[in-house]
Amino acid sequence: MKFVKDSEWLLNHLNDVDVRIVDCRFSLADPQKGEINYRKNHLPGAVYFDLEKDLSGTVGDHGGRHPLPDMDVLVKKLENAGISHEISVIAYDDGEGAFAARFWWLLQYLGHSNVYVLDGGFKNWLEADLPVTPNVPTFKREDFRLDLRQELLATYEEVKDAVSKRNKVLIDSREVKRFLGIEEPIDKKAGHIPGALNKPWMEGLRGGRYLPISEQSERFANLDSTQPIIVYCGSGVTAVPNFLALKEAGFEKVKLYVGSFSDWISYEENKIESSS
Template structure:
């Protein structure tokens, strides 16, 4: 796999000088829980990056529940966390890879070429009987030089302009009941963007928590064309990122993240909303 590394891979490289391990644990609705968990125990040498404080901008009228910060702000935050272009970054969480994938996507979007998500997260590390530490990691600020890849990012206007366009596939990464609009525990409006199809992000992993390999991801996305442009969204641009990663593992190259996602889409009252199963929009 290109972007997923097993626990043993990291163990073998744990003390190599260009490896930086990043703990991305975060629980929605409990914003301090991830940092507290990190302070209690983490992989030795890991630094902590917070979904809301480091990888999101403040919530505004638009942009969704986890708005993407400006490139300038991201660069400052990443540098303060000790991230540079020269390092190999290994991110982990205990949320099935969703939070770690957000960091993976952001760094990839900014042009970093050596970013990985550790398989199974901290639970997998501990299951293997490997050491954890409560020691505070000393962070040496670095300079991160961005080389943005705008082809990886979509905004609301682009998504809206491409609804129903032949050769563009819109993927909703949320669980099926939320996609269908049957339940909505977080956002004020239920449903999905018209024309979107549903691929729940959690189905990119096996029952034991390991990630499906490239062939398995290809089978999962077998009905999609690798020639199409694919735009992926979720509730707020976090759990869509494991699907972006999975699509890349499957060989798809024209994949964009709608960073604002559903929570941004519904912040524009004029935007259409669909409920139920898959819909077809004609041009």
């Protein structure tokens, strides 16, 4: 796969000076847990990036629960971690896939193309009895060239236009019950953006590993690969595994609505569809 590497690949490149490993473990239920676990042990040479402190911005009236971070601030953090465009980067989480994918998408958006996700994450790494360490590394500061790829980002205005004109495919990546509005454990309203299709993100993985390209293609067989696609979820995190899977399956015109459903419902005038 183009954007996913397995543990064997990483083990062979573990000591390469031009490879940087990023630990993205996080728990929405316990936001401190990821960093605490990182301090206990992590892959050798891994640096830690926190979903809410590093990979998201300040929550406001609009923008969703995990808005984009300040890009200048993020770039400085990348530079301090020794990451430049000449460095290959591979991110991992506990094996859920979504948190590492969020980092992967952000670096793609920043213009860094040599970035990957570790298949199976930390859980698979431990199960294979591969090395871990509590040692926190330091790296020489590098220069990161910011080159935003706006074609990867769907703005609120673009989503609103797509709902009105039905000229783009909207993919809701949440589980079926949330898509249908049967239950909503997080956001203030239940349902989905009008006209959206449901492609639950977790169906693109099996045991924490991404399905092979042939099976990803089957998941999206009812879609036209030439039509523009916008993926979203609740807050722009779990939609990214679908973004990655679509890219692996050969879909080129794919964008992420970072604000996602939590941003959509922050505008009182917006309509919502549900099964009720």
